[in-house]
Structures are given as structure tokens and as C-alpha cells.
Amino acid sequence: MLAFCCASLLGRVAAEAPPVLLSPDTSSIVIACAATSGLRFFFAACFFLTLSFFALILFRKTNPAHLPTPRKLLRNAVYTICGYAMLICLVLIVIEEFFSGSIPIPQPVFWLESLAIIMFGISWFVKGEAILKDEII
Numbered sequence: 001m002l003a004f005c006c007a008s009l010l011g012r013v014a015a016e017a018p019p020v021l022l023s024p025d026t027s028s029i030v031i032a033c034a035a036t037s038g039l040r041f042f043f044a045a046c047f048f049l050t051l052s053f054f055a056l057i058l059f060r061k062t063n064p065a066h067l068p069t070p071r072k073l074l075r076n077a078v079y080t081i082c083g084y085a086m087l088i089c090l091v092l093i094v095i096e097e098f099f100s101g102s103i104p105i106p107q108p109v110f111w112l113e114s115l116a117i118i119m120f121g122i123s124w125f126v127k128g129e130a131i132l133k134d135e136i137i
Helices: 002-015 026-058 070-098 108-127
Strands: none
Touching (some): 026 108, 070 108
16 A cells, blocks of 8 residues: 555656746746655655565565475565665665766666566566466475
8 A cells, every 4th residue: 555655646746747848937946846856756765665565574474384385485585686676776766866977877767766666576476476386296
């Protein structure tokens, strides 16, 4: 639910960004853009932290009454790698936001957010057992 709320607000803030060319008052544009950027950054961080929580905590839960299968251990490794990759992407986004131009690729925030979403997608496919499904013997 938290991920849904953050994603919804993230999209709403981005959709309601102030039109730059329609306003003659440049000081209000700068303030509105800074506020919009800050809100977008906050909701994006909450969204990616929630997805990381899913991969690192919720997806790795195991029934304590049963021993985990080798495939479950492999799935847990995938969840761990994907969860930490999402957190690393988020840290790199924070670094880029505070030290603009510190990552020498075009549009680093776009690529880091894309990579984080792909990592969550991989963990989601694994959790849904589309990948690394337990073998029935």
C-alpha cells in the first residue's frame, strides 16, 4: 500500500509540474520547480525504499517449520542481490542530486531509477516463481 501511495504521489507531482514557458515571473518558477523537485525526490525515495524492503525482508521469509530447499536459498540470494542493488541505486541518486554532475553519464537519475525498477522486476518474477521455481520430485 505504501509503495502504491508513493508511486501515485510521485506521478501526480511530476504531472503537475509548473509550466515554465507560460509564467512571466521567473522567481515563482524557480521556487515551484524546487518544491516539485523536492517532493518528487521524497516520493521516489519512499517508493524505492519500500521496494527494497519487499525484496530484502518480505520476499526472503521462510516457514520456520520447514527446511528451505536449495532453490529457496538461491531465490533468497537473488532477493538479496536485487534489494541491495536497489539501495545502491538510491544512494547514487542521492549523491547525484546533492553533487550534480558527479556521475559521468547522461541522465544518471533516469538510468539509476530504471535499473532499480528492473532489479525489483527480477525479484518479483522470482517471487512469483516464474524464475527459479521449486522442482517437484
